[in-house]
Structures are given as C-alpha cells and as structure tokens.
Amino acid sequence: MEQGVRKKSKVTTLVHALSFINDGCVLMFGGFGGVGNPPSLINGILEKGVKDLTLIGNDAGFPEIGIGRLVSAERVKKIITTHIGSNPCAGKLMVEGKMEVEFCPQGILAERIRAGGAGLGGILSDIGIGSMIDNGKEKIEIDGKTYLIERPLRADVAIVHAKKADTFGNLVYDKSARNTNPLVATAGQITIAEVDEIVAPGELDPECIISPGIYVDYIVQSKGVDWKWAWE
Template structure:
C-alpha cells in the first residue's frame, strides 16, 4: 500500500542550501509553518524562492526572507515585508517581480509541463525588459517562461495516506498550483485521515502531485492579519 506519510526530518532532508523552493500561501496565510520553522532551525540558506509574496517579517515564509536566507525571490509583491524591501535596496536580495495573475499562470504552466505562457500584461512597462515578444495577428504578447522548483512546500487542512489534499477556505489560495510544480512536493497538513475518509468531491490536489505528507505542529499564519 502506498503511504506518503513522513517526518519533519525526512521532509527537511529534501530541502538543501541553494535549492529552488516554491511555496504556497498569500501574505502568510497558507504557508506551511512547521516546515518553515524547521528550515530555520536547520540553517538552510541561499535559496531561490518562488511564491506569491514575501509575507510578513515574523510570519511564515517572511521569516526565511527577513533572516537573509534567500538570494533570489520571484514574487508578485514584497510590500507587506519591509525587511525584504530593504534587502533588495541594499543589493542583498534579487527580486524578480511578476504580476500576480501572470505568476500564477507561470506556476500552473510549469505544473502541467508547458514551456511558458503568452500575455499582454506588462507590454510598454519595465515588466517587458529582457523578455521575448510574439506578434499574433495584430496583437503583441510577452513570452513568460514557466516556473518549476526543486521542492514545493504547501499547506493543507487534511490528507489521507495517498497525499490527496483538502484545503481550508482561503488558505487554499496558491497551494494547489504550487503542489503541481515541484519536482518533489511536500504537504504539511493539520490532519491525516485513513484512506476512504475523504469524499472524492472534496479533493482539490490529487495525491499524484504529492510526494510526502507531514503533520503540522502549528499554524502561525492564522495571525497574519492581526
């Protein structure tokens, strides 16, 4: 029988210094806190991070960014984390900005095996700098490359032993897309249930995309907006 349940130590063994790490979450909500705290304790650094934003300085993925453990961040914005902004200004953090919808589509494209997407968002702005363009009919598009990662970390409400995931309301956000785009995907979940207990109609991320499941020890993203 397939059993994808693992320990935090096993999960952290898949995340190494210098790797490309994709994370789910929106402003900290939906970040996997146990994995993130474990990464800090293990002193993992020099990461290339891919995700919606830089979080908050002391919550979720924001802690990784604020502690200078990231060399490059690909995100839609960093405005909620002033430490990230200062690191960027000081030349200590390379930031590649991608409009939020474009970023989500680039991650989705990576997850389904596409090379990239076409979009007119960013035409005539700094977003188009250094990017190829394509003329279709009379309309010009930017070619935005797909995004994948060595490891993807996501947060979910519930999983079974196969790694089928159910998300908690708005904490679902970018997690289903991120789960698809990692060469190795780790899901941190609030509850692990036996096979057959999850109604198939509830499943958002099928277990085929998930390589390991660990049980969460905390959810510090719940206080992200306080």
Template structure:
C-alpha cells in the first residue's frame, strides 16, 4: 500500500468522541440508524447521555429498546419529539407519549425511508397513496396525478446524523454488516453534519470500492467505536 501523503493526512476526518460531542446541544434535530439498536452508534449515545443533552428531536425508524440504542435517550427523558415508524419495542416511549411528555409523529416505514431519502437528494417531498382515507391524511396536502389522489409527504432533514458502520477509512467511506446497514445510508445523506462511529477504522485505500455503501462525501467526521453492538455480536455468533 502506498504511503499516505501529508495532504491525505490533513484531509482525514478521524476525530475523537469529545470532538463529536461539540455538535450536540439541547434541542438538536438528530437522525440515526435504527432497527432496535443494531444501527445506532453506542459510543455516541453514551456521550450524548454523559453530556446531559436534552429536548432532542429524533428522526429514525424506531425507539430502540429501553436500554439499547436511542432507547437509552428516550428512557432518560432526553427526547421531546420523534418522527418514527413504531415504538413498540420500547415501553417507556409509549408511557411518555400517553403522559404527554413525548410527542410522537408516526410515519409508515417505507414512507419514512423515502422522506429521508428525499431530504438527502434535495427533493421537497414525495407522493404516496399510503394513508389515503385514514387519520394519516389529516392536515396533509393532497395531489392528484393521472386521476389518482396522493398525499404529499414532506422531505426530512436533520442538523446532525449519527450512523454506525462496520468499517470506515480516514476519508469517511463506510461499509456495514448485514442488517446493520438499515437506515444508516439514508440518514447519512440527509443531515447538515454526519458523524460515523466505526467498529474499525482501516487505512485509506484498503476498502474495496465495490463494497463501500456510504461514500465519504456524505460523512463529516469519523470516530472509533468503544462500545459493543450486542446485535452484531449475536449475528456473528450465529453466522448470519
């Protein structure tokens, strides 16, 4: 492998947790990879909790489990609003919602993914017929195309996105393991500042371009993971 030049070193996006925590403050609009915690970076979540950040506005596909993923933020009462597909795996989220302490906007998972993707590629929104004739359409604009009615679902963006990658190089190119990929490539595109936590940071040039899922152009900072992603370990143990 060729020696890394001083220019490449200067362009490295690798930082430490304390650098990353500078981008989180009370009220931050935060996107994250989910799927019960497999896509959520544990070191960053721990850092956010330790910093004491509160009143977060979260956007992601679920609320994790009570003590796993973003569920830790919900359980600690650090979240004021969330746009998500479901909260059933975290009973604390349901309790807080019913007490009026957590505002929850539900969005079907496919619709949510497309809204995030739209935010990442610069679209204003998407058209979908999911929710027509139900409570989902309340307060939303309707558009007729070729005689068929659709709901206009607005695009979603965040101030900060946090993603959990299997491997990253110093330029921020990312790979994932199986279901650890989930929403991560989408949220990485749809934030003003994207922080990737990687289980392994590899030398520049060692990642096969054909397996890179998130190009480094979408990633602003990379930090090494110091936590254990329990579901990745479980998947590795069972062999898939």
C-alpha cells in the first residue's frame, strides 16, 4: 500500500484454522445440498476428530457429501436447519435420539442468520403459528396481528466457501455456490473462508465482491473436494 498502515494478510494454514473448531463448538456453515460447503475444512474437522457439534445451516447435506459427512460420522449433537430429507443418516439419528433437530422454514433461517450478523435482537414472523414451528416461542401482537419472535442465530465459528479472495478477505462466489455463504460469513464470532484462489489486494473487481473482508478473520486455500488430508 502506498499510504497508511499495511494490512496484515488473513491467509493462514488449515491446521491453524482448525484450531478454532473444537468439541462442543457451535458451527455455522454455508452451502445448499453440499454446493458451497467448504470441503477441506470439513475434511479437516473429520480427521481432527471434533465431536458434539451444534450445526447451523440450510440442510444436512448428503451422507457422503459436504456437511452431511459430519452428520453421518455422528459428530453432531444438534442441527438447526430447514430439512434433513437428503441425508437418511440424519433422520435415523433423530429418530434414535442421537441428534437433536430444530427445524426452521428456509426464509426464516436465512433471516435469523442475517439478524445475528447484523446484531439485531430477532425478527417477527407469522409463519408456523399453531404448528411444530411455534413450539412455545414468544409471541407479540402488532396492529391486531400475532407474530412469533424468532431469535437471531450466531455461531462460535462460521465456515464458508468462495471462488476467490484477496488477502484482506474480500470474497467472490461462484454462481449458485454463493447461496447462504454471504449471510453465514457475517454471523460467526470467527469466520473462516475456504477459497479456490487467493489473489493480491486490488486484483478483484470491486463490483464482484459480495462479502467484504471486514467479516472474514481467516482464509485457507482449498484443496478441492477429493483432497484427502491427514491430521499430523
């Protein structure tokens, strides 16, 4: 940088990034049906042996794809999600009482994450009143209409997957793999971005940046979906 204080790069090793994800962690993840899940971070969590996770994200993935691998390996004690139908392992664990599932309508889940990232106290919704979604939630009446108070969602660690990042942490996503990642990136006490390509500051088109680097704490280079990582 020609002027001011040179900013420190946020690029780190996978091992260092995984040091923030430990037993009992509340882990929020980006992705939709595995697309947009960060594969190297998920591999690393499995190899590290992290367990008793509380997951927050759109779905339970597939048994051997994306975040679903953590569910199938019985590393998850609770998941807050919109559906689990694509992962039979999740349904089995729920029925057996081995994993708690909190269902949330997709739009409401997204808004609860947005509220968490924005520091709001929650949102109001009329969806699910009198159904299993209600489940004893607080209600408020405004102009004669009843709403559920939906609490914001935040996590100890948020993990996202992007196509490109500069060393400041500005993120560019790949088409539909963008999905919930921009919301998730805002809602972690620590946000870790796994990216396919890391470039120098100034190399990203500002018009293509979706997640500003202010939300991202660490960046790790992705090894790809088929990468096999050994914990050493």
